[in-house]
Amino acid sequence: xxxxVKGFIIVLIGLFVFITIFSLxxxxxxxxxxxxxxxxxxxxxxxxxxxxxxxxxxxxVFNKDSVLMKFDTDAEGKSNLCQWDSKDKKNTLQIxxxxxxxxTATLSREGENEVLNTIRVLPLSDSNQVQxxxxxxxxxxxxxxEKFYGIFIEKISGQGYEDALNSLKNYIENx
Numbered sequence: 001x002x003x004x005v006k007g008f009i010i011v012l013i014g015l016f017v018f019i020t021i022f023s024l025x026x027x028x029x030x031x032x033x034x035x036x037x038x039x040x041x042x043x044x045x046x047x048x049x050x051x052x053x054x055x056x057x058x059x060x061v062f063n064k065d066s067v068l069m070k071f072d073t074d075a076e077g078k079s080n081l082c083q084w085d086s087k088d089k090k091n092t093l094q095i096x097x098x099x100x101x102x103x104t105a106t107l108s109r110e111g112e113n114e115v116l117n118t119i120r121v122l123p124l125s126d127s128n129q130v131q132x133x134x135x136x137x138x139x140x141x142x143x144x145x146e147k148f149y150g151i152f153i154e155k156i157s158g159q160g161y162e163d164a165l166n167s168l169k170n171y172i173e174n175x
Contacts, residue, residue, distance in 0.1 A: 023144035030150045032136040032158050036165040040172045042123040044087045046101050048172060049132075052079040052093065056175075058168040060160070113139055128145050132168065134161050 038045055048054050053071055056062040062069060067086060068116040071079040080095040089110045101121040108114045116137040123130050136157070140150045 018100075020144050023147040026147040026150065028140045028142065028147070028150075030138045030140060032138075032154050032161065034131060034158060034161045034165055035131055035133040036162075038130050038132055038169045038172055039128060040130060041128065042101050042121045045130050045132060045168075045172060046103070048120045048168065049121070050078070050098055050103055052082045052095065052096070055082075058171040059164050060167065085175045113138070113141070132165060134165055136161060155167050 006074075048057070053073070056069070061084075062068065062082075067084050070083045072081040073079045082093045084091050089112075092108045093105055094108075095103060095105045101123075103117075103119045105117045106114055107117060116139075117136075118133075118135040120133045120135070121130050122133065138150070138153060140146050
């Protein structure tokens, strides 16, 4: 009986070591990109995304009545920082850069990895349309379970970003 338990423990340790070594070959950064075409001028679209208070018009997370959003606004009335609580954790979205129709922002949540967001508004030549691309970069820790979770992040979160972009398209084209 003791031999069986000892063999079982050795197999478990071996399996853990194998999974850990295997996970080291999985990339530690996950990238998700979504895009949408919008019938509007680039200035109009960039103006909508460059002020976090405007995100309530199109970002589903900002639309929820149950979420109390706290905005920090500058002298011009624009907001580059927003905080809210969900599932007993504090979330912070901060715009870290704006240039040439490109916005960079960092989403942080207590106890989780930061999510680096880049939203680009690309005007199409000879057209009244723009392409809006939302690129998300998530840096993972070395833990095996986190690396394996990273394989599924695109499927889990990609739809939310796509929904937000489609909502942005609907809002801009109908207002």
